[in-house]
Amino acid sequence: MELLLQQIIAGLATGGIYACFALAVVMIYQAIDHFNFAQGEMAMFSTYVAWQLMAWGLSFWLAFGLTFVFSLVMGAFLYLVVLKPVQNASALSQIVAFIALMCIFNSLAGTIWDYSVKPFPSPFPETALFGALVTGHDLGMIAVTLIMLAGVFYFFKFSTLGLAMRAAAQNPESAQLCGVRVQMMTALGWALAAAIGSVAGMMVAYKVFLEPNMMYSIILYGFAAAIVGGLDSPAGAVAGGFLLGVVENLTGVYVPGGSELKLTFALLLIVVVLMFKPTGLFGHRVVKRV
Amino acid sequence: MTRQARTDKSFPAAGGQPAAAPEELAILGIGLPAWNRLLLVAGLVALVVLPFLVEGFTTFQMTQVAIYAIAILGLNLLTGYNGQFSLGHSAFFAVGAYTAAIAMNHFGLPYLLTLPLAAVISFLVGFAFGFPALRLEGLYLALATFMLAIAAPQLLKFSLFEPLTGGAQGLVLMRPEAPAFTGLDDDQWLYFISVIVMLALFWLSGNLIRYRIGRAIMAIRDNPLVASALGINTPLYKTVMFGISAAYTGVAGALSAMVVGFVAPDSFNFLLSVALLVGVVVGGIASMRGAIFGGFFILYIPTVAESFADVFSKGLSWAAYGVLLLAVIYVMPSGISGLIDAVIRRIAQPKQAPRRTDPAADVATAGPGPSNREKK
Numbered sequence: 001m002e003l004l005l006q007q008i009i010a011g012l013a014t015g016g017i018y019a020c021f022a023l024a025v026v027m028i029y030q031a032i033d034h035f036n037f038a039q040g041e042m043a044m045f046s047t048y049v050a051w052q053l054m055a056w057g058l059s060f061w062l063a064f065g066l067t068f069v070f071s072l073v074m075g076a077f078l079y080l081v082v083l084k085p086v087q088n089a090s091a092l093s094q095i096v097a098f099i100a101l102m103c104i105f106n107s108l109a110g111t112i113w114d115y116s117v118k119p120f121p122s123p124f125p126e127t128a129l130f131g132a133l134v135t136g137h138d139l140g141m142i143a144v145t146l147i148m149l150a151g152v153f154y155f156f157k158f159s160t161l162g163l164a165m166r167a168a169a170q171n172p173e174s175a176q177l178c179g180v181r182v183q184m185m186t187a188l189g190w191a192l193a194a195a196i197g198s199v200a201g202m203m204v205a206y207k208v209f210l211e212p213n214m215m216y217s218i219i220l221y222g223f224a225a226a227i228v229g230g231l232d233s234p235a236g237a238v239a240g241g242f243l244l245g246v247v248e249n250l251t252g253v254y255v256p257g258g259s260e261l262k263l264t265f266a267l268l269l270i271v272v273v274l275m276f277k278p279t280g281l282f283g284h285r286v287v288k289r290v
Numbered sequence: 291m292t293r294q295a296r297t298d299k300s301f302p303a304a305g306g307q308p309a310a311a312p313e314e315l316a317i318l319g320i321g322l323p324a325w326n327r328l329l330l331v332a333g334l335v336a337l338v339v340l341p342f343l344v345e346g347f348t349t350f351q352m353t354q355v356a357i358y359a360i361a362i363l364g365l366n367l368l369t370g371y372n373g374q375f376s377l378g379h380s381a382f383f384a385v386g387a388y389t390a391a392i393a394m395n396h397f398g399l400p401y402l403l404t405l406p407l408a409a410v411i412s413f414l415v416g417f418a419f420g421f422p423a424l425r426l427e428g429l430y431l432a433l434a435t436f437m438l439a440i441a442a443p444q445l446l447k448f449s450l451f452e453p454l455t456g457g458a459q460g461l462v463l464m465r466p467e468a469p470a471f472t473g474l475d476d477d478q479w480l481y482f483i484s485v486i487v488m489l490a491l492f493w494l495s496g497n498l499i500r501y502r503i504g505r506a507i508m509a510i511r512d513n514p515l516v517a518s519a520l521g522i523n524t525p526l527y528k529t530v531m532f533g534i535s536a537a538y539t540g541v542a543g544a545l546s547a548m549v550v551g552f553v554a555p556d557s558f559n560f561l562l563s564v565a566l567l568v569g570v571v572v573g574g575i576a577s578m579r580g581a582i583f584g585g586f587f588i589l590y591i592p593t594v595a596e597s598f599a600d601v602f603s604k605g606l607s608w609a610a611y612g613v614l615l616l617a618v619i620y621v622m623p624s625g626i627s628g629l630i631d632a633v634i635r636r637i638a639q640p641k642q643a644p645r646r647t648d649p650a651a652d653v654a655t656a657g658p659g660p661s662n663r664e665k666k
Contacts, residue, residue: 035429082616089623091428092369096571099564100615107608220440227433264444267437271422274434278425 007249013138015245020145020200021222022237027152027196029231031189033169038101039197040219045105046071046198047205048113051120060123064202068195075194076187110212120205141203145238148196152234165189224270230283337485341478349477351589356484357545359585360491362569364538367495370576372531373511377563378435381442382536384558385412386543391461391553392454401466401548408544409537416536420529439560446555460554480549491538492578507531572618574625583626
């Protein structure tokens with residue numbers, strides 16, 4: 001029983017990482033009605049920027065703030081320069097554009113900061129809690145995720161700008177006719193998504209260490225968590241992240257052969273969830289008129 | 291007349307996009323049968339002569355291009371013609387490759403027989419996966435298939451299967467040797483096998499696309515609701531297409547196992563799926579010959595990118611690849627195949643070609659089946 005509890009807590013701690021990213025994924029989905037496969041690499045690049053700023057002697061939170069601003073600008077810039085020209089191309093072409101971005105960021109980071117694994121500091125105290133399963137950093141990370149979630153929720157639910165952004169993503173033409181500046185909104189969505197991704201990157205880098213391929217598996221779980229939770233529900237995405245972390249940990253311990261097939265089981269869960277709830281656990285059904 | 295026109299449009303020339311652009315196809319079909327035949331003959335001659343002109347390594351690379359072309363065609367049948375995303379085709383590639391390797395190593399099956407076996411097994415796997423895929427669309431399907439791509443290497447490494455799959459080490463298999471009477475070396479022999487298989491599979495899918503099934507699956511892509519209202523069994527066609535697509539990719543996997551002489555879990559990772567998808571888009575979505583261009587692209591462009599990047603820094607080769615990829619999407623939104631169509635159209639019909647005034651155009655486009663009518 002105690003083992004179970006411990007594993008659940010450890011799972012929640014890992015789940016925090018996934019939740020962080022799932023939130024960023026949902027954010028961009030709200031803004032552009034698409035997945036951004038390059039999201040993980042963008043976050044990795046931002047995290048490197050933060051690392052560089054700290055290497056130049058800035059404090060963590062100062063570097064954090066500057067990186068946040070940098071990512072806002074980078075997100076909007078990427079949209080305007082790279083994605084806008086292909087926004088009328090087929091969805092497949094856009095996916096290929098994302099893949100191209102992924103290659104570019106990975107390679108750039110590797111060239112500028114080389115491929116060695118770097119430690120990344122944590123702003124939170126190192127104290128270990130619950131029998132060394134959870135550290136102060138885990139709690140801090142979860143807190144930051146929840147604060148971001150609250151912010152995103154408030155933004156989309158109650159602010160006019162958030163409403164305009166949702167409109168621009170879901171129905172660009174009608175939004176345009178209502179006076180929403182769709183291009184601006186999409187650029188803003190990219191900016192925010194890049195910034196949230198950068199926060200997630202700076203939070204998880206302490207745990208997974210900084211290297212160009214650090215996001216490879218995390219972003220996967222982030223996508224998975226977002227899908228399980230429902231792509232149009234930020235809270236669902238966060239819940240999906242925690243769920244995934246716990247399930248992954250428990251199968252590793254209790255299912256025979258589970259430690260080798262951790263990932264496979266987690267993915268099986270997702271496919272099963274999707275078969276019964278095709279829009280995710282907390283997603284809303286979209287009813288389309290013919 | 292119609293029959294004649296149809297037979298003339300054999301694969302390399304106008305396998306193109308029947309439902310996507312009926313008018314353009316008609317222009318091609320009327321303006322170009324002579325061109326087409328010429329291109330076809332020239333292409334075939336080049337295919338036969340090529341391995342005797344170049345070195346062994348180039349032959350080996352050409353073999354790989356043919357293999358990629360088969361896999362890309364398989365993915366294109368699913369994605370381009372039927373509108374179902376897949377990021378999981380590396381898994382089907384792996385199924386084919388391991389089927390061939392296990393059948394040859396553990397059961398002593400002759401290598402040529404492993405190809406149909408790989409096709410059947412991959413078809414079954416794809417068909418089975420097609421069922422859960424039925425409930426999913428767009429991004430959700432992309433993710434589910436993505437999971438398949440991620441899970442495949444893990445399952446292949448799984449210790450329980452190790453006696454069969456060789457675990458993380460993979461399996462080494464005997465490369466097939468050329469029979470003595472042919473007088474070919476092994477590379478050339480494998481090249482001819484791959485090319486013949488490729489041509490056969492292209493011919494098959496050409497027939498598949500052109501007739502009833504093709505119209506049905508394209509109707510499903512263009513408007514699933516209308517398709518099912520017209521009596522098309524949408525779930526059946528979608529799952530069967532998943533199976534067929536997987537079978538194509540599986541055959542490519544089996545060929546690749548033979549040609550490389552080695553299979554290992556990590557060569558069938560998610561990046562292979564990405565490469566195949568890139569091949570589909572760059573070659574031309576819903577274009578059969580696009581698959582061949584796609585094959586060339588995914589084999590050669592990384593090398594080209596590397597040589598570009600060498601000017602600045604070694605590490606930048608993937609950045610150069612990314613930039614090239616973006617450039618292709620900007621310059622050729624409908625892929626290499628679309629660009630070639632546009633160029634040929636301009637050369638063949640300099641000024642005239644007023645669209646849709648030609649009565650013959652209607653004959654060629656007004657075939658039975660829902661997709662044409664629905665378009666209007």
